Amino acid sequence: MVEKRTPIQVGEAVKKVMSHSICGKQELVSINESYGRFLSEDLVATSDVPHFNRSPYDGFAIRSVDSAEASLSNPVEFEVVDHIGAGYVSNKEIGEFQAVRIMTGAQMPMNCDAVVMLELAKTSEKNGQPYMSIKRSYKPGDNVSFAGEDAKKGEVLVKRGTKINPGIQAMLATFGYKEVPVAKKPIIGLFATGTELLEVEDELQPGKIRNSNTHMIIAQIERSGAEVKYFGKLPDDFELCYESIESAIEEVDLLITTGGVSVGDFDYLPQIYKKLGADVLFNKVAMRPGSVTTVAHLDGKILFGLSGNPSACYVGFELFARPIIRTMLNCPKPHLRREKAVLEVDFPKANPFTRFVRSKLTITDGKLVAAPSGVDKSNIVMSLAGANSFIILPGGTRGYEAHTIVDVLLLEDHEGSEWPW
Ligand SMILES: Nc1nc2c(c(=O)[nH]1)N[C@H]1C(S)=C(S)[C@@H](COP(=O)(O)OP(=O)(O)OC[C@H]3O[C@@H](n4cnc5c(N)ncnc54)[C@H](O)[C@@H]3O)O[C@H]1N2
Ligand code: MOO
């Protein structure tokens, strides 16, 4: 008699997995390698930015008080006593009706508190000495970029757990982080099981298929921020699978297998978990695809038995493995981001279980609109290519009509959700 499995709700399954979430480690990496990594500490301003008052224009630095009487009918003339570009500091003491020719980014000379743009000054020369005149007055601070206007020393600018983007790279450089504290990438072990599997380069043979799950999951692991340790594919052979899995667990933080988790005669994962003495958290989830997703816990490590069916495998990874990985990367919102969208087309299929429809989400007239990205069956590969989201269709219905407001989970987003269920 085939074992009868009791399905649990998706949210409950995710909660069970998350209750075993593992604490991540951190490391220092060179700023040149930090793009796309996750900060393991808050990013704090180590100085004011800029740390000196500077000119935001090419022009003349003046004492604004000297410009008080300047007008169209009464130009005021300044003697230009110094000339500096960015990176230079004038050590001249600027007196009444004196100015410094200054370029964008250069430190404001002592006593000067305003900058006249080059275009608004009329230059001249008397006996080899440069002069300039202006026809309007300036207030203290006009055209000055003040110390600390960009950031104040001690300010928390970016929170721990944020993915480093190009702007954060600029900040890190600004504050002198040659080495950046980031979360260590968890090592995710991966096996693909199935006697039917061929390598990518193999010719097709009767009854055999190319192993697509491995390459899909490797990309999903990388998208989640972790590192993959791929152990290869295994035929459906109990002893070989058991030994390979048992020894691989030692080398990784989490272990993913694809295939062999259902009730088939050659689906050995359930027996392998038993022999390993792993605590099976669940082996049936009230969802489609991925109902057979099985997750077990063994000595502080989590074993993800993802379905062999490609779409089920894909969904299982995103719902159950990704949040653990993001937690190890310190993300405060480790789950897929959930939003509301308009269902673009009818979805007539009845839903006994909650369905995660691989979908294409677009912004149309300022609204999120979602449509299936292809055929909605768990053995389908092609619908995955265009998927940037899952439409969540709760179970127990006869289908959904176009224009219904539905929940969607975003696959390419960096924000995430604290808890979307
Ligand atoms: N009697 C029952 N049969 C099945 C049930 C059930 O409840 N009762 N569940 C079905 C569901 S739902 C799914 S999903 C699949 C899950 O099967 P497994 O996870 O055990 O996976 P396999 O049997 O190994 O393979 C399923 C399918 O996927 C193909 N596959 C496997 N690995 C790969 C790979 N790396 N790349 C591409 N495709 C792969 C494999 O050839 C099979 O076609 O079970 C149903 N059956
Ligand atoms: O696990 Mo199966 O994908 O529910 O179709």
Ligand SMILES: [Mg+2]
């Ligand atoms: Mg099977």
